[in-house]
Amino acid sequence: MQLRPLHDRLVVRRVEQQEESKGGIIIPDTAKERPLEGEVLEVGSGKRLEDGSVAELAVKKGDRVIFGKYAGTEITVEGEEHLILREDEVLGVVG
Numbered sequence: 001m002q003l004r005p006l007h008d009r010l011v012v013r014r015v016e017q018q019e020e021s022k023g024g025i026i027i028p029d030t031a032k033e034r035p036l037e038g039e040v041l042e043v044g045s046g047k048r049l050e051d052g053s054v055a056e057l058a059v060k061k062g063d064r065v066i067f068g069k070y071a072g073t074e075i076t077v078e079g080e081e082h083l084i085l086r087e088d089e090v091l092g093v094v095g
Contacts, residue, residue, distance in 0.1 A: 003077055008047035008087045010059060012038035012072070013080070037066055037094065038083065047087065057087050064094040 005011050015037045040063045046054040059065060067090055072083035 003042060003082070005042055005044040005084060007044045008057060009044045010040050010057075010065075010085050010087060010090070011042040012065065012067070012083045012085055013041055014038045014083065015064065036069060037064060039064055041082065059087055059090055059093060066091045066094060 003011055040059055040061055043057050043059060043061055046056045048054055067083070067085055071089040072085035075082050075084060
């Protein structure tokens, strides 16, 4: 199934963090925080401005992004969890 976001929205898959701390301690799943970094899978067509024109998004497919802890809406597509975010919820692009 293909999921295409509308307007200035992005579909993001969370990127899992390390299973082990720097000191070699393995962190159990129940103690881990959800990752705040993800890979952009799909982007919308752009944000519609007041004059009717469409502003292109600064984020593109394949970018790794940082987002806020409570940003976006979680969805499950074919058993895989994704986030749908607005471009303004993205805090930065990694790399």
